[in-house]
Amino acid sequence: MYLLQLAFKSLGNRRFSAILTVLAIGLSVTLLLAVEKVRTEARASFASTISGTDLIVGARSGSVQLLLYSVFRIGNATNNIRWESFEHFSEDRRVDWAVPISLGDSHRGFMVMGTNGDYFEHFRYGRRQPLAFKAGAPFDDLYDAVLGADVARELGYDLDTEVVLAHGTGAVSFVDHADKPFRVTGILEKTGTPVDRTVHISLQGMQALHVDWQQGMPARGAANVSAEAARELDLTPKAITAMLVGLKSRISTFAVQRDINQYNGEPLLAILPGVALQELWSLLGVAEKALLVVSGFVVLTGLVGMLTAILSSLNERRREMAILRSVGAKPRHIFGLLLLEAASLALAGILLGLGLMYLGLWVSQPFILTQYGLYVPITPPGMYEWGLLAAILAASVLMGSVPAWRAYRQSLADGLSIRT
Amino acid sequence: MLNALIDLNATTYAWPGQPTLLDIESFSLLAGEKVFLKGPSGSGKTTLLGLLGGVYVPQSGTIELLGQNLASLSAVQRDRFRADHTGYIFQMFNLLPYLSVVENVTLPCRFSTLRRQRALERHSDLTVAALDLLNGLGLADPALLARRVTELSIGQQQRVAAARALIGSPELVIADEPTSALDADSREAFLRLLFAECDAAGSSLLFVSHDSSLEALFDRALSLRDINRAATAPELT
Ligand SMILES: Nc1ncnc2c1ncn2[C@@H]1O[C@H](COP(=O)(O)OP(=O)(O)OP(=O)(O)O)[C@@H](O)[C@H]1O
Numbered sequence: 316m317y318l319l320q321l322a323f324k325s326l327g328n329r330r331f332s333a334i335l336t337v338l339a340i341g342l343s344v345t346l347l348l349a350v351e352k353v354r355t356e357a358r359a360s361f362a363s364t365i366s367g368t369d370l371i372v373g374a375r376s377g378s379v380q381l382l383l384y385s386v387f388r389i390g391n392a393t394n395n396i397r398w399e400s401f402e403h404f405s406e407d408r409r410v411d412w413a414v415p416i417s418l419g420d421s422h423r424g425f426m427v428m429g430t431n432g433d434y435f436e437h438f439r440y441g442r443r444q445p446l447a448f449k450a451g452a453p454f455d456d457l458y459d460a461v462l463g464a465d466v467a468r469e470l471g472y473d474l475d476t477e478v479v480l481a482h483g484t485g486a487v488s489f490v491d492h493a494d495k496p497f498r499v500t501g502i503l504e505k506t507g508t509p510v511d512r513t514v515h516i517s518l519q520g521m522q523a524l525h526v527d528w529q530q531g532m533p534a535r536g537a538a539n540v541s542a543e544a545a546r547e548l549d550l551t552p553k554a555i556t557a558m559l560v561g562l563k564s565r566i567s568t569f570a571v572q573r574d575i576n577q578y579n580g581e582p583l584l585a586i587l588p589g590v591a592l593q594e595l596w597s598l599l600g601v602a603e604k605a606l607l608v609v610s611g612f613v614v615l616t617g618l619v620g621m622l623t624a625i626l627s628s629l630n631e632r633r634r635e636m637a638i639l640r641s642v643g644a645k646p647r648h649i650f651g652l653l654l655l656e657a658a659s660l661a662l663a664g665i666l667l668g669l670g671l672m673y674l675g676l677w678v679s680q681p682f683i684l685t686q687y688g689l690y691v692p693i694t695p696p697g698m699y700e701w702g703l704l705a706a707i708l709a710a711s712v713l714m715g716s717v718p719a720w721r722a723y724r725q726s727l728a729d730g731l732s733i734r735t
Numbered sequence: 736m737l738n739a740l741i742d743l744n745a746t747t748y749a750w751p752g753q754p755t756l757l758d759i760e761s762f763s764l765l766a767g768e769k770v771f772l773k774g775p776s777g778s779g780k781t782t783l784l785g786l787l788g789g790v791y792v793p794q795s796g797t798i799e800l801l802g803q804n805l806a807s808l809s810a811v812q813r814d815r816f817r818a819d820h821t822g823y824i825f826q827m828f829n830l831l832p833y834l835s836v837v838e839n840v841t842l843p844c845r846f847s848t849l850r851r852q853r854a855l856e857r858h859s860d861l862t863v864a865a866l867d868l869l870n871g872l873g874l875a876d877p878a879l880l881a882r883r884v885t886e887l888s889i890g891q892q893q894r895v896a897a898a899r900a901l902i903g904s905p906e907l908v909i910a911d912e913p914t915s916a917l918d919a920d921s922r923e924a925f926l927r928l929l930f931a932e933c934d935a936a937g938s939s940l941l942f943v944s945h946d947s948s949l950e951a952l953f954d955r956a957l958s959l960r961d962i963n964r965a966a967t968a969p970e971l972t
Pocket residue numbers: 728729732750751756774775776777778779780781782783945
């Protein structure tokens with residue numbers, strides 16, 4: 316016990332370098348914990364982007380690509396699927412429900428998705444949670460729109476706001492659909508998924524936007540079809556981007572998947588969302604692991620800094636060791652003293668790191684939520700985090716035994732003679 | 736020999752790879768005696784004190800302290816024996832800079848239960864014991880005791896070191912040139928205080944120095960060269 320007191324006082328005597336050492340370890344621990352936190356939360360939120368959907372069907376391409384554009388609204392579909400194909404499979408007796416999805420337009424950087432009312436009924440995320448309305452209701456009229464939570468909040472939109480959609484998916488579009496404005500009829504609750512950043516309209520509405528377009532450009536003059544005139548036309552879509560499928564029984568999943576993949580009408584691809592998510596995560600996993608390794612090395616750097624600080628103090632402390640020996644300290648006391656020093660520096664660093672991490676989390680939580688749609692809950696460290704921290708402490712004790720051993724040897728060699 | 740505190744018998748010691756430094760036929764120090772041991776620089780005075788402290792073990796012969804042959808003890812036992820029965824005062828920089836004056840004085844009681852017990856026999860607690868010794872050595876001013884030890888003068892530091900060597904009344908106090916950094920007047924004043932406290936604690940004193948001007952104050956003075964058969968001609972410095 317007295318050794319610990321001595322270690323503290325000795326450290327206090329070298330306050331400046333001790334504080335710097337603790338700071339270095341603390342910051343590195345903060346980084347490690349933060350990376351770990353974001354990693355686990357990102358993984359969890361990633362995995363909960365879609366659930367309750369048995370198959371996602373799109374034009375034949377890569378499964379990750381299909382997942383990216385249909386669920387994450389990243390990238391574009393290379394090809395559409397024909398409406399007949401959708402009808403064909405939605406009528407399959409093994410299929411419980413099928414929801415069409417049509418992408419391609421945007422509104423001020425947010426994706427516009429054409430679908431039908433079934434989407435709000437069948438889409439599930441997280442632990443099979445359904446979409447809920449914060450205000451209003453699903454679209455009813457041709458020119459109705461339902462906004463994701465982020466869209467409404469970031470753009471300050473409310474029910475009945477008029478929304479002009481733009482052609483294409485760039486944040487800045489040069490061609491818009493000013494002639495056919497939409498009206499907000501519903502705003503969804505926050506989900507923490509890409510749904511929050513999506514403007515939902517009906518497939519017919521989306522069809523109406525493009526009914527008079529030719530070669531990717533709006534019609535001019537007489538060929539222009541007004542918003543009201545479009546209501547009279549047949550607005551059944553010719554093609555959609557993808558479809559979400561729920562099956563009556565999950566046992567038939569692979570059979571239906573095979574049938575879709577071998578469909579004669581056109582080349583299609585059906586994927587299991589869970590499998591595709593895994594595949595995508597394993598791609599991201601490399602970056603994620605690299606991040607962890609880098610922060611691990613940062614912690615190591617912090618500990619090496621501690622080692623350097625203690626080692627370089629040893630020479631000027633030979634006198635201290637000789638005095639301690641003369642009053643009866645055994646070499647193992649000297650060893651213990653140095654070890655305690657390393658352990659207390661590391662422990663202080665770890666505590667500082669924990670404190671900084673939670674402070675940082677508390678400060679940045681709203682920012683991360685609004686900026687990245689990632690809700691990082693403030694929870695006490697889990698078993699894994701404690702394990703990491705214990706490993707850091709163990710590593711520091713291990714490293715601390717290097718100067719401890721040197722001091723031990725030195726104190727044996729120096730005995731009671733005081734050298735500087 | 737009666738009441739011999741230290742008894743060396745045909746003791747030899749050589750540092751690894753060096754010729755024999757010490758070869759002492761016999762040397763003894765009686766309980767309560769104050770002995771001045773003189774020798775030029777490099778003659779092996781500090782080495783001898785290390786042997787007496789049980790930090791090193793002689794290659795041949797015996798060193799007995801309180802009738803105990805140090806070589807027959809394990810290293811840990813020797814450390815313990817030293818802490819229990821010997822107080823040290825070094826040439827200078829005796830104190831741990833991060834401890835207060837009183838904490839420095841009570842340090843041996845943290846490592847030796849025996850000295851702790853002895854200190855507590857006569858005083859209610861260790862701080863009182865330390866203050867009593869410091870008082871006897873002329874360090875009574877509370878403002879002075881509250882200062883950082885690095886802010887004390889060398890003479891004051893040496894008196895704190897003497898108090899530390901004496902706390903818990905060890906049988907032997909070993910002083911390795913504690914006065915070499917002091918001026919002549921302070922030296923003598925320091926010695927008189929040290930003697931008085933050694934008497935009060937019942938400790939013997941072995942005092943080594945190359946400065947023979949002080950030897951008249953001691954019970955006995957001898958030269959390391961006279962007892963060391965391995966002694967060479969003094970260095971010309
Ligand atoms: N730890 C050590 N390792 C090797 N040699 C040592 C060690 N300590 C002392 N010596 C050698 O032993 C010899 C005697 O040294 P010692 O310190 O005992 O002399 P001293 O009489 O105390 O001198 P001084 O009056 O200068 O303090 C010297 O030649 C020194 O080089």
